[in-house]
Every structure is written in structure tokens, then in C-alpha cells.
Amino acid sequence: MKEMIYLNEVCLDFGTSFSLDHLTFQVMPGEIFGFLGPSGAGKTTTMKLLTKQLHKKSGSIRILGKDIEKAERSDYDKIGILTDTNGLYERMSIESNLKFFAELKGIKEEDVTDVLRKVRLYDDRKTILKKCSKGMRQRALLAAAVLHRPELLFLDEPTSGLDPATIQEIHKMLLDMNQNGTTIFLTTHNMEEADKLCGRICILNQGKIIASGSPEQLKLQFAQDKIEVMTTEKEKIVLTKGPESAEFIGRLLSADKCLTIHSIEPNLEEIFLQLTGREF
Ligand SMILES: Nc1ncnc2c1ncn2[C@@H]1O[C@H](COP(=O)(O)OP(=O)(O)OP(=O)(O)O)[C@@H](O)[C@H]1O
Numbered sequence: 001m002k003e004m005i006y007l008n009e010v011c012l013d014f015g016t017s018f019s020l021d022h023l024t025f026q027v028m029p030g031e032i033f034g035f036l037g038p039s040g041a042g043k044t045t046t047m048k049l050l051t052k053q054l055h056k057k058s059g060s061i062r063i064l065g066k067d068i069e070k071a072e073r074s075d076y077d078k079i080g081i082l083t084d085t086n087g088l089y090e091r092m093s094i095e096s097n098l099k100f101f102a103e104l105k106g107i108k109e110e111d112v113t114d115v116l117r118k119v120r121l122y123d124d125r126k127t128i129l130k131k132c133s134k135g136m137r138q139r140a141l142l143a144a145a146v147l148h149r150p151e152l153l154f155l156d157e158p159t160s161g162l163d164p165a166t167i168q169e170i171h172k173m174l175l176d177m178n179q180n181g182t183t184i185f186l187t188t189h190n191m192e193e194a195d196k197l198c199g200r201i202c203i204l205n206q207g208k209i210i211a212s213g214s215p216e217q218l219k220l221q222f223a224q225d226k227i228e229v230m231t232t233e234k235e236k237i238v239l240t241k242g243p244e245s246a247e248f249i250g251r252l253l254s255a256d257k258c259l260t261i262h263s264i265e266p267n268l269e270e271i272f273l274q275l276t277g278r279e280f
Pocket residue numbers: 014016018037038039040041042043044045046189
């Protein structure tokens with residue numbers, strides 16, 4: 001199976017103190033891949049490399065199985081990009097904006113109706129863009145990014161600054177699109193979002209990948225040596241793994257006084273803190 005995205009030892013610098021440092025990772029078809037990191041880590045820069053808005057200094061990049069240098073317009077027609085700078089026209093309605101895009105790309109009008117329903121903007125389709133709420137605008141941008149049914153979708157901070165209900169809605173849409181075969185490359189600051197959506201993630205810090213794997217793998221890798229026991233009297237007891245704790249739990253169990261036992265797993269934010277000593 002060909003990789004949708006392949007980077008090997010990719011470097012880039014701007015002649016400043018920031019550089020992308022030997023990035024290596026792959027995204028396989030059907031994945032939702034999370035590219036996480038704090039502000040300034042290099043997430044957008046990497047996405048710009050992948051969408052040919054910037055050029056690498058060294059290393060190799062393949063996109064949809066093709067060397068990026070050889071990727072043509074027809075390859076990029078299979079890709080959708082959502083950034084905060086997508087050019088929609090403020091004075092046009094959501095629907096007119098999408099119809100305009102559709103005409104440019106030779107897409108049927110029915111597909112505009114389809115996508116408006118998919119992003120739940122059909123009833124608001126006549127709203128002028130400048131009158132849209134932030135959440136509506138983001139859904140309109142998402143509609144424009146997926147109108148041509150891309151195989152690979154790049155999302156740069158798709159839910160940044162949105163309210164929790166809209167975030168939930170967008171998450172559901174992304175999961176639906178992914179179930180229908182779209183591979184998603186997602187950059188986010190939001191650890192909870194990555195945990196919920198992504199099968200695999202990379203954590204980037206100062207231009208370097210500092211951890212990668214599935215959220216579950218990372219949580220296990222950074223799991224603490226602790227177990228939390230809740231007694232039938234609703235008392236929470238935190239124990240360190242070992243024979244003494246096993247004995248203690250054994251006694252609770254035989255006395256029928258143990259309600260729950262959980263291993264304490266870090267969340268992705270805590271993993272980042274452990275790795276860098278910095279808050280995300
Ligand atoms: N064209 C450029 N010229 C010089 N420096 C740049 C350029 N583009 C980005 N940078 C710098 O590269 C670093 C990484 O920026 P980038 O936008 O990729 O980070 P990010 O992880 O996407 O951050 P955020 O989450 O805030 O969007 C920053 O220090 C930024 O100032």
C-alpha cells in the first residue's frame with residue numbers, strides 16, 4: 001500500500017534560529033494522523049512543505065506515492081486543504097462561494113448541495129459570509145476544502161477558537177469523512193482532539209519529532225507506576241505497582257471492599273510535559 005504522505009530526514013531552515021530537523025514520518029491511506037506541537041513548533045511550516053508552498057532544504061518527500069518534485073496539478077486535485085487563509089468571498093453567500101469554487105473546478109452543482117448538507121449548512125446556505133458566526137465560517141471553509149472529494153485532507157487547526165458544541169460537530173464530520181475513505185492530516189494544539197480523532201500522532205517540538213505512535217501507545221509508554229483503587233466506601237487510594245500493593249488489593253478483594261481498580265494513565269498533555277518540561 002502506498003503512503004499518502006512520506007517524509008524522510010526532511011530539513012528546512014529560514015536562516016533564523018528555527019529549523020525543521022530531520023523529520024521522518026509516514027501517513028497511510030485511511031488514517032487520521034495528528035501532528036501536534038506547541039505554538040512555533042513547525043506544524044504549519046511542515047504542512048506548507050507538503051502542499052508545495054515551501055521547499056525543503058534536504059531529505060525526501062513523497063505525496064500520494066509520488067516524489068513531491070514530480071507532483072503535478074492533477075495530483076494536488078486529489079488533495080483538500082483547510083487553513084485559516086482559504087479565500088472565500090466575504091460579500092457572497094456560503095452557497096454562492098461554493099458554487100463559484102465548483103464552477104472553477106468543474107464540479108457538479110448537486111455536489112454543492114451534498115457538501116452543504118454534510119457540513120450542516122444547507123439551511124444557512126444563503127447567509128452572506130461576513131454575517132456568519134465563527135463556527136459557520138469554519139464549516140464553510142471545510143465545505144470548500146472537501147467539495148472536490150479529496151483523497152487526502154490537510155487540516156490546520158480546524159477547531160481553534162470554536163465553542164465546544166461546534167467542535168463536537170466538526171469532529172463528527174471529520175470522522176464521517178474518514179469513514180468514507182478520506183485520509184486526514186491534522187495539525188492541532190489540542191491534545192484532547194488528537195486523542196479523540198487520531199489513530200496515530202507525532203509530537204513536534206522546536207522543529208523536531210519528540211514522540212510518535214498511537215495515543216494509546218504513548219500513554220502506555222509514559223504510564224506512571226501507579227494504580228488507583230476505589231473502595232466500596234468510595235475512598236480513593238493511589239498505590240505504586242508492586243507486591244505490597246498486590247497484597248493490599250488482594251485483601252480488599254477478599255473482604256469484598258474493592259469497587260474499582262484503574263491504572264493511572266497520563267493524558268497527552270502530561271506526556272508533552274514529561275518530554276519537554278514545558279506546558280503545551
Ligand atoms: N516564512 C518564514 N520565514 C521565517 N520564519 C518563519 C516563516 N514561517 C514560519 N517561520 C517561523 O518558523 C517557526 C515555526 O512556525 P510554524 O508556523 O510552522 O509553527 P506552528 O507549529 O504552526 O505554530 P502555531 O501553532 O502557532 O501555528 C516560527 O518560529 C515561525 O516564526
